[in-house]
Amino acid sequence: MIKLGQRETKSLVVLHGWSAIFLGFLLYAVVATGTVAVLEEEIHHWTLGKIKPGNPLTGDVDKIIQILSPQVDPEFLEEIGVGHSPHGHLQLFFHTHRKKDNGQIEDYGVQYEVDIDSGEVLTERTGTARDIFQSEQSRALSRFLVETHVQLHLPNPWGLLLTGILGLAMLLAAVSGFLMHRHLFKDIFVLRRDRKNITVKRDLHTVAGTWSLPFAFILAFTGSFFSFAGSFGIPAMAMVAFGGDQEALIRTVIGVPETESDEKIATVNINTILADANARAGQYPEFASITHYGRGDAKILLFIPAAETKLEPIQYEYNGTSGDFIRQKPQIGIEPSIGSNVFSLIGPLHFGNFGGLLSKAVWVGLGFASCYVILTGFSLWIARRKEEKIWQTFERFTTIFGIGLPVAMLAAGVGYFFAISLSLKPTSMVPWSFSVVSVLLILSGFVVKNARIIKLSLLAMNAILCFSLPVLRLLTGGPFWFSAIENQNGIVMMMDLLLLTLGVFCIHQFINTARSYTNAVCENYISSDNASSERTA
Amino acid sequence: MNIFASGRFWLAGPVAFFLSIIVMLGMALWFPKGHAGIDNIVLPMILFPLIWAVFFFYAYLDRNIKRVALLFLTVAVIHISLLVLQFTAGK
Structure with missing residues (x-):
């Protein structure tokens, strides 16, 4: 245990209390909605009720792309996102990347929802990826809860900045709580029900807080990383490392090829690529990204979710014209690296989705515990000043x-x-x-x-x-x-x-x-x- | 201790926060790039909350506030100089 002087311990108690009083309400809102947001996909499937079972990418995807690609604006063939819609049908987003007034790049194109068995186009929507995603009525509830957690419905980047600061406040509460307890391990088991009201409240807060301390630390750390990276971290790092060139940053981080070829060459049959990925990974990809469809520099990137016992999802990269397997790509960059490995841990640790429903259940339980810690902290503070x-x-x-x-x-x-x-x-x-x-x-x-x-x-x-x-x-x-x-x-x-x-x-x-x-x-x-x-x- | 009168509030609050941002940005220039050339971009961003926590608790707990101010100033000057060099070197 870290032994601090009486003066420092007293200062930490003051810090722990007042920081919670000033930011505790907002922190509670973020933690409570975050606990629910762990079940985002489950809430979505629950509100939908009826979902077409199976992975549509196991069907004849190539035939659908061949039918639809001549119908879209040729500009939208810059990239095709192939996945599944909320209802379980095949979803294709033919799009280009365009610059917004503020310099940020956004995806704009046309999205189709197609029944993979009959080939029937069920819906067709044109717009930016964000607009199309936000207009999906079936996701209204789950998305609302997630956005409350992520940015408290404040405009960008202020919402992310605020939740980032709240993450730091949670980190502050966790570290100060850890440092000011002289008998941390003894406190884990101390619940004196027969004592005064304030002692009982203190014990409840300490026990719940001590048990959920590692979890609170992980969530605060990963959460503030996501908020700050999304609000200013990525553009700021691009500014420093690449002189403000976000495209260069994307090339380095995502690994898009710099050599371009306008030559018209038919893209390989995507079905064979999907089948090859299935043979390599033991499961079909859930998402595919085809860049420069019908061109000499076409690339296909396949995303396979992490198996229940693994943390990192699999990404396979293929040559779009020859169909040759290029590499298994790390999440960030082209080659394996410590940065990519550490980054791969951040998401699963924050979302609790690394072990299927079991890990999600544990994360929800620990989320409830964190809410309880915040509320019992308030209760303890009030009990000491009730008059x-x-x-x-x-x-x-x-x-x-x-x-x-x-x-x-x-x-x-x-x-x-x-x-x-x-x-x-x-x-x-x-x-x-x-x-x-x-x-x-x-x-x-x-x-x-x-x-x-x-x-x-x-x-x-x-x-x-x-x-x-x-x-x-x-x-x-x-x-x-x-x-x-x-x-x-x-x-x-x-x-x-x-x-x-x-x-x-x-x-x-x-x-x-x-x-x-x-x-x-x-x-x-x-x-x-x-x-x-x-x-x- | 009176954290407002000693200036500790400002050092542990806004100064520690902005210093963490400056250090994160500066790290892009001196942190090893790694095999894939991305470690200097990704790891400082991931480490940002921890950098802030170290600065914050140091400023809040060290009894010698002048030492805190001096250390913060040194770290800030080193990283700002690196950033200025990066942006002016090519011009």
Whole structure:
């Protein structure tokens, strides 16, 4: 253990507390939505309900590309992204790279969703990759939750900068929490239930904080890296290392060839390349990127997700004209490197997606633990200052924020299903539901002055919404469990069960809170009754 | 200790943050590029939160605030000089 002087330890306690008071609410919002965002894909599949099973890249992809490529603007053949749509169909994005007014490069082109079996074009959309992605109604709920986590719905780059700073605040809380505990390992097991209220609160905060300390450190570190790299890190490094040339940075980091050939040469049959990748990796790629289709310098890059026991996804690079296998490409750069290896660890460690559903479940559990640490920290801070009116108000709003944020997130889910049933746009209804409920809950803090009444009401709302969402899903055309499992979408049942379990947990918390509240009221009544009897006597 | 009166607030707060950015950028110039030529770009970005944490806790905990200021100034001057050289060398 690191032994600090009494003066330093005292300073760290002050730092730990005040930094949490200033940034704790926002940090809680980022951590709570991040916990839910771990299940982004699962939430998406749950809201979709019906998904065409299987990987469309195992079908005749080449035939579809040959049919569609003569129909698109030749400029859009600069790159073709081939993957699967949210509904499980083949999705192709023929696009070019164009410069925005601010100098950043964006993808612009036409996207097709195609039934791989019949070859029928199901949807066709033209625009930037960002616009097309954001207009996908089926992703409205999962994307809203993720964007709340990533940039709190603030414009770029301010949202990323803020979440980056919040990541640093979390790092600060984790490191100061680690340094100021003299008996860290002993504290892991200390829960003194028979002591004073403040001691119990302190023990709960310390135990939960100590257990989730390594996790908090990892999340804060990786999260602030993503935020800062996305907001200013990459352009700033490009400015220094490449004199501001982002294209040169991309060439070095992604490894796009510098030699160009305009010569028209037919691109190799993509089906044979996909089959070759399957033979090498033991599974079909989930995404393919074909650059300069129909040209002499065509390249094909295939992406195969990491196997459940591996951290790094596989990328294979092929010559687009001869079909020759060039190399297995690291995530960054052309050759293997320490930088690429370390970078490969950052994503899985932050998203918890390295071991399938099991690792995601652990990450969600640890995310809940981190939320609990923040809320018990607030609770401990308030318990030490309960006599002051300002902290009583703070307690009320802490309750509203702590238990109200899940209510608002669940309300966003209700908004999604209402939009589906009323044929409205979920991309509008989801944020609208979240915002309206949030505003109403905050306003309720000015009207209802009793923090326990607020807590009981919010727990009841959480329970009701948790039980309502699976029902709403069914009422808006979602599949029953057996039907979903038949379509290889067992996530539907898993998410329903998770919501029902959370509903039961909220009822349990409601009963406990109501019981302690009733006991406190009875004790107050008895003591005041005794006092008045003594006065009468 | 009064962190505002001693200037510790500024050193541990904004100064430590901007110094971390300067060091991250400067590292692109002196950090080994590695086999693939990308380590000097990727690793400083990944290490940025840790660089900040070291500067922050050092500024917050060291009792000698003048020593903190001097060290920060030295690190800043070295890295800013490297950056200025990089941008002016080719002109």
